[in-house]
Amino acid sequence: MRTTPPLRWGLIGASDIAATRIVPAILRGSDTVEFVYSSTLAWAEQYAAIHGISNATADLARACEWPGVDAVYISSTNEKHAYQTLGSVAAGKHVLCEKPLALTVADGQDMLRAAEKQGVVLAVNHHLPGAATHRAIQHLVSSGNLGRPLAMRIGHAVMIPERLKGWRLTDLAGGGVILDITVHDISAAQAILGNTATEASAIAVRQGAWSLPDGGPSDAVMATLRFGDAMVQLHDAFTVAHCRSSIEVIGTEGSVRGVDVMTQDPFGTLWRTVDGRTEQIAVSNRRDLYDIALDGFRSATAGLGQPTVTAAEGLSALAGALAVARAASTRRNVRIASVS
Numbered sequence: 107m108r109t110t111p112p113l114r115w116g117l118i119g120a121s122d123i124a125a126t127r128i129v130p131a132i133l134r135g136s137d138t139v140e141f142v143y144s145s146t147l148a149w150a151e152q153y154a155a156i157h158g159i160s161n162a163t164a165d166l167a168r169a170c171e172w173p174g175v176d177a178v179y180i181s182s183t184n185e186k187h188a189y190q191t192l193g194s195v196a197a198g199k200h201v202l203c204e205k206p207l208a209l210t211v212a213d214g215q216d217m218l219r220a221a222e223k224q225g226v227v228l229a230v231n232h233h234l235p236g237a238a239t240h241r242a243i244q245h246l247v248s249s250g251n252l253g254r255p256l257a258m259r260i261g262h263a264v265m266i267p268e269r270l271k272g273w274r275l276t277d278l279a280g281g282g283v284i285l286d287i288t289v290h291d292i293s294a295a296q297a298i299l300g301n302t303a304t305e306a307s308a309i310a311v312r313q314g315a316w317s318l319p320d321g322g323p324s325d326a327v328m329a330t331l332r333f334g335d336a337m338v339q340l341h342d343a344f345t346v347a348h349c350r351s352s353i354e355v356i357g358t359e360g361s362v363r364g365v366d367v368m369t370q371d372p373f374g375t376l377w378r379t380v381d382g383r384t385e386q387i388a389v390s391n392r393r394d395l396y397d398i399a400l401d402g403f404r405s406a407t408a409g410l411g412q413p414t415v416t417a418a419e420g421l422s423a424l425a426g427a428l429a430v431a432r433a434a435s436t437r438r439n440v441r442i443a444s445v446s
């Protein structure tokens with residue numbers, strides 16, 4: 107049963123993810139959506155009509171300050187997250203911001219400081235750490251069931267859906283696989299291992315038939331990051347049609363492997379291997395991942411706990427992803443400083 111008051115939301119970004127995941131989750135939670143903002147008024151109006159939202163605007167200042175709105179969900183393209191968050195926070199709104207939190211660590215730090223100063227919640231919509239499968243893996247690690255974690259392998263190589271082949275394949279809006287998928291992997295690894303990355307190395311390439319010879323962001327990457335003395339290996343891509351997503355944590359006393367667990371839906375199966383014997387692990391309470399994220403956000407705004415992924419955790423994930431990008435572009439190991 108719900109224990110927090112309903113929130114009145116504004117949408118900054120008339121996006122696919124808002125339409126397909128977040129607006130339905132807002133409504134399932136008995137919250138309301140008061141307005142939608144897009145920089146294109148005609149699109150904001152069309153979007154409002156499709157989704158039954160009463161108000162549409164292309165005036166960002168008005169959107170940030172919308173009277174009676176408690177919380178803003180920011181799901182614009184990545185280069186807009188920082189200034190749209192700062193505008194909303196300055197108006198005293200709680201913010202659930204899409205990943206990546208920002209395009210630079212400095213912008214992310216400004217966002218954190220602004221939210222702290224205003225006393226509002228700033229959370230990042232990394233959906234994976236809330237998943238029942240991820241929480242089960244995290245529990246095996248934190249309870250010591252697997253012993254000391256030595257390594258983690260994440261397979262998050264997918265074929266980008268046709269409808270998403272827009273700004274993600276360009277440099278203009280913070281596109282590319284690293285800020286799209288790698289940042290999610292790092293947030294998942296942080297939650298499972300309970301610490302943050304300190305070093306990264308990577309190779310990133312352009313593999314897709316859509317790739318232009320004269321640049322654009324990478325659409326496939328393999329990276330290795332150091333989390334304490336555990337090594338975390340990632341394969342992320344927009345170009346892989348025939349592979350199931352996976353996570354494997356290898357500890358001194360056992361390992362756990364999850365298949366189909368890097369998804370937007372509460373799917374996936376876990377197996378634990380100890381002494382050469384493999385058994386399936388039951389995973390209960392498979393709720394919608396975005397319901398979980400919104401519940402955590404609502405609780406945080408009511409002063410009843412932390413969001414699923416805090417702004418500080420989103421910032422660490424961003425720092426890790428930017429280090430992967432720099433390691434790939436410079437072909438050198440990159441050290442990652444503590445950011446929050």
Ligand code: NDP
Pocket residue numbers: 118119120121122123124143144145146149181182183184204205206231232233270272273286370
């Ligand atoms: P979309 O491409 O659907 O929308 C992004 C922006 O593009 C909109 O905010 C709008 O810009 C513009 N736009 C989209 N459609 C139209 C149109 N028909 N006419 C005019 N403008 C249009 O973004 P996504 O939903 O794919 O991603 C949005 C954000 O969410 C990104 O930051 C992404 O990383 C994140 N994301 C997170 C996921 C998660 O599971 N946590 C999953 C998917 C995405 P404007 O606001 O300027 O008008």
